[in-house]
Amino acid sequence: MKSNPGTTETRSNLTASGGGQVTSFESLQFTDEIHRLILAPTTNNASSLTALLELPPPQAIELLHSSDSMKLIAASLPNVEDFKGSFRFPSNTGLTEPDARFSVFSGEANNSNEKRHSPESKNLSANLEKAVKSEPAETESSQPLVSDPTVDKRTIKRKDRENKVKGSRKKSKTAVNESSEDAEKLPYVHVRARRGQATDSHSLAERARREKINARMKFLQELVPGCNKISGTALVLDEIINHVQSLQRQVEFLSMRLAAVNPRIDFNLDSVFTSESGSLMDSNIPGLVMPAMWPEIQGDGNRQQYQHQWNVDALQQPVWGREVCNNYITPENSLLTYGSSANSATLQANQLKMEL
Amino acid sequence: MPLSSLKPKMRPHSSLKQEFLKKWIMGLQRCSFSKKNMSILERKKAIKFSADIAMASARNGTTCWSRSLISNASKEGSDIHVVEQILGSESDRPAVENKVPTRRASVCKKIVKRSCRIRRRRRRRKCVASAPSSIAKHLVRKRREVLKSLIPGGEFMNEICLIEETLDYITSLRVQVDVMRSLASASVRASE
Numbered sequence: 001m002k003s004n005p006g007t008t009e010t011r012s013n014l015t016a017s018g019g020g021q022v023t024s025f026e027s028l029q030f031t032d033e034i035h036r037l038i039l040a041p042t043t044n045n046a047s048s049l050t051a052l053l054e055l056p057p058p059q060a061i062e063l064l065h066s067s068d069s070m071k072l073i074a075a076s077l078p079n080v081e082d083f084k085g086s087f088r089f090p091s092n093t094g095l096t097e098p099d100a101r102f103s104v105f106s107g108e109a110n111n112s113n114e115k116r117h118s119p120e121s122k123n124l125s126a127n128l129e130k131a132v133k134s135e136p137a138e139t140e141s142s143q144p145l146v147s148d149p150t151v152d153k154r155t156i157k158r159k160d161r162e163n164k165v166k167g168s169r170k171k172s173k174t175a176v177n178e179s180s181e182d183a184e185k186l187p188y189v190h191v192r193a194r195r196g197q198a199t200d201s202h203s204l205a206e207r208a209r210r211e212k213i214n215a216r217m218k219f220l221q222e223l224v225p226g227c228n229k230i231s232g233t234a235l236v237l238d239e240i241i242n243h244v245q246s247l248q249r250q251v252e253f254l255s256m257r258l259a260a261v262n263p264r265i266d267f268n269l270d271s272v273f274t275s276e277s278g279s280l281m282d283s284n285i286p287g288l289v290m291p292a293m294w295p296e297i298q299g300d301g302n303r304q305q306y307q308h309q310w311n312v313d314a315l316q317q318p319v320w321g322r323e324v325c326n327n328y329i330t331p332e333n334s335l336l337t338y339g340s341s342a343n344s345a346t347l348q349a350n351q352l353k354m355e356l
Numbered sequence: 357m358p359l360s361s362l363k364p365k366m367r368p369h370s371s372l373k374q375e376f377l378k379k380w381i382m383g384l385q386r387c388s389f390s391k392k393n394m395s396i397l398e399r400k401k402a403i404k405f406s407a408d409i410a411m412a413s414a415r416n417g418t419t420c421w422s423r424s425l426i427s428n429a430s431k432e433g434s435d436i437h438v439v440e441q442i443l444g445s446e447s448d449r450p451a452v453e454n455k456v457p458t459r460r461a462s463v464c465k466k467i468v469k470r471s472c473r474i475r476r477r478r479r480r481r482k483c484v485a486s487a488p489s490s491i492a493k494h495l496v497r498k499r500r501e502v503l504k505s506l507i508p509g510g511e512f513m514n515e516i517c518l519i520e521e522t523l524d525y526i527t528s529l530r531v532q533v534d535v536m537r538s539l540a541s542a543s544v545r546a547s548e
Contacts, residue, residue: 247526254537255404260400
């Protein structure tokens with residue numbers, strides 16, 4: 001921190017002289033290591049940053065320059081972190097009170113800044129965008145840097161910090177898409193952290209899982225009739241449960257019915273299909289309340305398939321007719337009983353619905 | 357399970373129905389072969405049983421519910437020949453073996469759940485779910501449990517798996533009902 005006042009003083013001279021003299025002046029002040037780093041990119045930085053910031057006060061420029069140069073210094077310097085923080089809010093200090101300037105130098109000041117200047121968060125976010133956009137431009141232009149990986153790391157760290165900062169700004173109601181747009185433009189971010197949401201791995205995994213579940217629930221809603229209009233997971237699940245239960249009950253009833261209709265369970269269907277006249281699916285099922293909801297019922301096509309099926313399988317069964325005559329009355333009686341049982345079952349289904 | 361296969365309207369139902377019918381009749385034949393004079397309830401059981409197994413085997417071990425259905429059925433000694441008949445020499449046997457470790461895991465899970473339930477009972481009087489989100493979560497959790505009890509082998513699945521299995525189970529149940537209903541109506545007509 002002690003070097004900063006000194007540098008700011010020099011900066012005030014530098015800004016007056018212009019970009020060209022900046023490099024030479026700086027080289028006098030800093031160590032030799034910093035020489036090489038600063039010489040090449042500072043000119044670019046100066047021009048780009050002043051272009052970005054509209055009429056910034058001189059203090060802001062000083063900080064900007066210092067932070068820019070500091071950014072390029074190898075990570076060995078101890079106050080890199082602080083300058084990283086300061087870099088992220090360069091125009092912040094300019095636009096807000098001068099007291100904020102000092103707080104910028106500490107990493108924790110970010111939060112305090114936000115809390116103090118939440119109404120100005122719009123400006124903050126806008127500036128963040130600008131600052132963030134300028135970063136890749138600078139990093140790309142600064143080719144002969146110490147090592148690109150270190151710069152990459154720093155930018156990644158910066159992104160993480162930004163994301164965390166964004167996450168902490170839960171109450172700010174600025175444009176939601178800004179942060180996501182930022183993330184999309186920058187090349188280093190791999191995980192998208194939305195505004196107002198935590199960015200630790202657990203919550204991200206949770207969110208991914210929840211999205212998966214929601215996607216599958218949508219499929220279920222499409223499948224189960226009558227679920228499209230319902231909103232809310234619990235009610236949709238209710239409908240699904242009812243549907244599954246009703247289907248299972250239908251299977252039970254149908255199997256009972258089939259058991260009643262034929263005395264032997266291996267039925268011969270050749271005679272069945274030859275004798276029948278009407279379409280299969282116009283089911284004149286007496287008494288049974290079957291909700292024929294789904295539209296995929298195929299009429300004649302299905303029947304023909306069955307016929308082909310049976311010709312291929314070539315079941316050898318005794319004649320169907322004789323046995324049916326004996327049991328002619330009983331199937332009808334049993335069908336009527338099934339009708340009543342079906343009705344009672346639907347009543348039970350309604351009761352279940354009420355309970356749920 | 358790939359999500360694309362779950363899109364309900366793209367399913368070829370006709371082939372599924374054919375397969376189901378074939379296997380079902382096979383199973384019924386096998387049933388009747390063993391017992392000659394069955395009562396109506398026995399017949400109904402046999403019909404339903406072979407229908408279920410046929411439905412499950414039509415999935416060829418791709419879904420969890422089918423595997424658990426088949427493994428449940430294979431445990432009973434009396435009807436295992438029906439299962440064998442339907443399955444034939446398919447690859448469902450190794451799938452059946454896969455269920456065993458999950459059963460152990462489920463037993464452990466049940467023990468843990470039981471102990472948690474006991475602990476929860478003591479706390480239940482105190483905690484009043486005032487936040488609407490927690491109430492909603494509670495409701496959803498209840499219904500999820502009901503769904504788990506409905507779908508065969510549902511207790512072993514996590515939420516994502518459960519929903520996928522439900523999708524598949526619903527489509528196969530529908531196929532089953534369609535085939536049975538058409539068969540029943542056809543046989544009724546034939547008897548008239």
